Amino acid sequence: MTENVIEGQDKFDKTMDALIACVYESGGGRISRLYYRLARRAMQLNRKRITMQQTPEGMAFIPRKPCKGKNGKMFSKIRNATWLKARSDKDGGYVEFIGMAGRVATVHHFGLRERIGKRRLEITMPSRPLLGVSDADAKILEDDLYQYFVHVLNKST
Numbered sequence: 444m445t446e447n448v449i450e451g452q453d454k455f456d457k458t459m460d461a462l463i464a465c466v467y468e469s470g471g472g473r474i475s476r477l478y479y480r481l482a483r484r485a486m487q488l489n490r491k492r493i494t495m496q497q498t499p500e501g502m503a504f505i506p507r508k509p510c511k512g513k514n515g516k517m518f519s520k521i522r523n524a525t526w527l528k529a530r531s532d533k534d535g536g537y538v539e540f541i542g543m544a545g546r547v548a549t550v551h552h553f554g555l556r557e558r559i560g561k562r563r564l565e566i567t568m569p570s571r572p573l574l575g576v577s578d579a580d581a582k583i584l585e586d587d588l589y590q591y592f593v594h595v596l597n598k599s600t
Contacts, residue, residue: 462592475531477591482529482536484587488580489538493522499575521548538574548573
């Protein structure tokens with residue numbers, strides 16, 4: 444959902460494109476498994492960050508207003524495996540919230556207006572980015588990708 448500019452992204456993309464093309468030529472099924480593996484890792488990193496109540500940039504979430512019956516932690520249920528999913532296809536991997544959690548996450552991620560409560564009051568939520576890739580995440584995903592390629596190349600030789 445958020446875009447981060449990563450230093451050396453062009454060099455990284457060219458290297459990864461070449462390696463992915465090599466894997467793709469060896470069998471189409473491998474590429475979607477690779478995308479799923481990376482998406483699952485990105486999901487784990489995002490889930491951990493949501494648990495720590497931080498944005499992808501490492502800043503703390505804007506705290507919620509005091510509310511009767513609510514503890515201070517936000518998004519304790521939507522980060523569960525029921526609602527937060529990693530998916531892949533031949534074009535890439537992605538992380539998404541599904542169902543009603545997807546709507547709640549979208550409203551909070553972008554800071555949109557929503558009607559809440561029994562009286563359906565319309566309020567504007569503060570922006571709390573939930574999904575994204577930080578520089579540290581990109582490094583972790585890059586390392587995972589290199590490990591995968593080393594494993595595939597060692598297996599094929």
